Amino acid sequence: MQKPVVFMFSGQGSQYFHMGKELYENHPRFQLWMDHCDEIVEPMLGESLMDIVYKQEDRTQAFDNILHTNPALLCIEFSLARMLMEMGLQPDYLLGYSLGEFTAAVISGAIELEDALQFLVDYAHLLQAESPYSGMLAIIESEDLVKQEPELFVNTWVTARNFNKNFVVSGLDADIRRVNQAMLDRKVICQRLPVNYGFHTEIMDPLKDRFMQMVKGLYPGNVNIPTFSCFTKGQIDEVTPEYLWDLIRYPIEFSETVTNMLGRGNFTFVDVGPSGSLATFVKYLLPLNSDSTHVEVINQFGKNLNSIEKMRDYLQLT
DSSP, rough: OOOOOEEEEOTTTTTOOOTTHHHHHHHHHHHHHHHHHHHHHHHHHHHOOOHHHOSSSTTTOOOOOOOHHHHHHHHHHHHHHHHHHHHHHOOOOEEEEETTTHHHHHHHHHSOOOHHHHHHHOOOOOOHHSSOEEEEEEOHHHSSHHHHHHGGGTTTTEEEEEEOOOOOOOOEEEHHHHHHHHHHHHHOOOEEEEESSSSOOOOOGGGHHHHHHHHHHGGHHHHHHHHETTTTTSEEEEHHHHHHHHHSSSSSSSSHHHHHHHTEEEEEEEEOOOOOOOHHHHHHHOOTTTOOOOOOOOOTTTHHHHHHHHHHHHHOOO
């Protein structure tokens, strides 16, 4: 029997300039959906999001302007999902990671695309105006490090647990720079993510009232495709304003969520984000001899068309 398909949507930190560019220039259906998103969001930004993402000359420059990255991630993930569905790959389940939960909510039918884009733009304006400059640092080591040397992590929070030796800490910029240097001094591999806000921490708390006022305009509702949550670590039946606050305020429990899913059986995990990072996380979470599989759609190394063909062959799509 064919394994159930899980579409996974990544969040802030997985974005980069030129993401999906080759696909945009060569795949008419992907281009159609991206242009559809651009038509919706351009009046909100006052400029074309496609120009912002694809006309940046230096693709290695950090893509970290929240006003652009918020809608860009939703647009590319939505368009990739629609492209896959038109290719005949239908999701049995959805799984969002932080901001990716908004994409999951749109694909599930719980939130309208236009409403989600407007909210993410408005939320970005709120962050720019009222949230202090902060950061997120991915650390490739066991989280035990935090318990062993707590003085290194003062005024920071563990905000994502991805797999056994991969977690994220967040905090104000000065504290994240301090932890970053401490990790480098100890030769612990780490990476500063292109995110300038303290998501999933108490740094978000002063924004709660404004957030809740804005999010009620989304009119979220029931999901039409079964959806797993990295906040509840299980399946959800509906998207509520309170739930949307919780998922940006509290830590991302990706590792435990996928482990709980695997307790139900085997799945085909499809990373519908721009970087392929969630497929990598799943790779390290699968038990030995697991019948579950993982595949990325595109990644940050370009060659999108080649990645799509590999995915089609792997999943035996026509």
